[in-house]
Amino acid sequence: MFRSRRRLSCGLVLAALLLAACGSAGDSARAASLKPDKDRKRAPNFSLRDASGNTVRLSDYQGKIVLLNFWATWCGPCRIEIPWFIEFEQKYKDEGFSVLGVAMDEDGWSVVRPYISRMKVNYRVLMGDDEIAALYGGVEALPTSFLIDREGKVASVHVGLVRKATYENEITQLLESPASRAADGTFGGKPAGGARSE
Amino acid sequence: MVLLAASPPAAPAQSSGVLHVAPLSKQVVKRQEINTVSLRAVLKDGYHVNSHTPSEDYLIPLRLTWEKGLIQPVEIIFPKPRLEKYAFSEKPLSVFTGDFDITTRFRLTAKAIPGPQIVIGQLRYQACNHNSCLPPKTIEVRLPLDIR
Numbered sequence: 231m232f233r234s235r236r237r238l239s240c241g242l243v244l245a246a247l248l249l250a251a252c253g254s255a256g257d258s259a260r261a262a263s264l265k266p267d268k269d270r271k272r273a274p275n276f277s278l279r280d281a282s283g284n285t286v287r288l289s290d291y292q293g294k295i296v297l298l299n300f301w302a303t304w305c306g307p308c309r310i311e312i313p314w315f316i317e318f319e320q321k322y323k324d325e326g327f328s329v330l331g332v333a334m335d336e337d338g339w340s341v342v343r344p345y346i347s348r349m350k351v352n353y354r355v356l357m358g359d360d361e362i363a364a365l366y367g368g369v370e371a372l373p374t375s376f377l378i379d380r381e382g383k384v385a386s387v388h389v390g391l392v393r394k395a396t397y398e399n400e401i402t403q404l405l406e407s408p409a410s411r412a413a414d415g416t417f418g419g420k421p422a423g424g425a426r427s428e
Numbered sequence: 429m430v431l432l433a434a435s436p437p438a439a440p441a442q443s444s445g446v447l448h449v450a451p452l453s454k455q456v457v458k459r460q461e462i463n464t465v466s467l468r469a470v471l472k473d474g475y476h477v478n479s480h481t482p483s484e485d486y487l488i489p490l491r492l493t494w495e496k497g498l499i500q501p502v503e504i505i506f507p508k509p510r511l512e513k514y515a516f517s518e519k520p521l522s523v524f525t526g527d528f529d530i531t532t533r534f535r536l537t538a539k540a541i542p543g544p545q546i547v548i549g550q551l552r553y554q555a556c557n558h559n560s561c562l563p564p565k566t567i568e569v570r571l572p573l574d575i576r
Contacts, residue, residue: 304488304554305561307516334563371560390560391516 270383274365278356295327295404296378300369302334303345307391308373314394319353329353445565446472446555454572459536466531476523477553479509483522488554495548498540505531547571
């Protein structure tokens with residue numbers, strides 16, 4: 231797993247606001263779009279611990295739209311996005327949307343917990359490991375985010391910092407699309423090994 | 429003083445991710461002297477690594493360490509960092525880009541008996557490009573010495 235350091239400067243928050251306002255971040259923003267339904271693949275299920283020690287599975291979010299964000303405290307671009315995700319969680323949670331953060335800091339909760347507390351992160355943050363990273367294709371660069379539709383399929387993937395508007399457009403598109411749930415009632419496949427499956 | 433320079437890239441570079449270090453040739457060093465070795469680090473285009481003195485507390489600094497035993501570092505000298513502005517940071521960050529040298533001045537310890545020896549060093553870095561970051565990595569550096 232990755233290592234980390236702490237403390238967020240107010241500057242980063244300002245930078246985030248600037249990026250949101252000016253839309254100057256990320257090349258992939260312009261090209262980003264949701265995959266057609268037929269091209270979407272099922273998001274692998276996993277089971278990881280949150281900051282309180284509770285087990286969280288992707289399948290717990292069956293029927294919801296999930297923004298699964300891999301990040302780390304030492305990752306500058308990740309820190310830009312987190313205030314956006316806090317806002318999305320607040321704005322869309324009642325419509326069946328959730329953010330799930332997966333922290334990849336090798337120092338674990340000792341660095342992640344203070345950061346999410348200071349940032350007042352209002353969504354669930356889980357401690358990631360190499361196994362979940364492998365399950366999601368390696369996740370070498372951070373941030374990497376997967377937007378998962380109500381059927382548990384990956385509707386878009388973003389590697390690196392993209393514009394806030396890109397995320398929000400995709401989220402609202404998914405929220406407005408018919409909420410077709412998986413007919414078999416399952417959400418995800420085999421649990422990621424790092425995680426305990428119960 | 430004996431100056432050890434990075435050898436021509438005859439042997440495979442010691443590499444990890446987007447940064448590699450040119451291999452070091454065997455050098456003659458003397459016990460009573462302060463010796464110097466310079467590592468040439470080569471970073472992939474488009475990437476930067478945090479300097480040894482990052483601009484923000486949360487950033488992971490560049491670090492070079494040597495295993496204890498045969499050598500005692502006197503000083504590790506990094507080049508002057510560049511201050512570069514990125515979209516994800518409000519203020520410029522202290523970074524290294526491109527090719528750069530890291531110099532170690534060291535003495536041999538009492539354990540350094542005459543003859544060929546290898547000293548292992550570790551270069552730890554964390555790299556980013558303009559919109560994403562890679563996890564911190566460590567490159568093992570092999571310093572072959574001929575101790576006189």
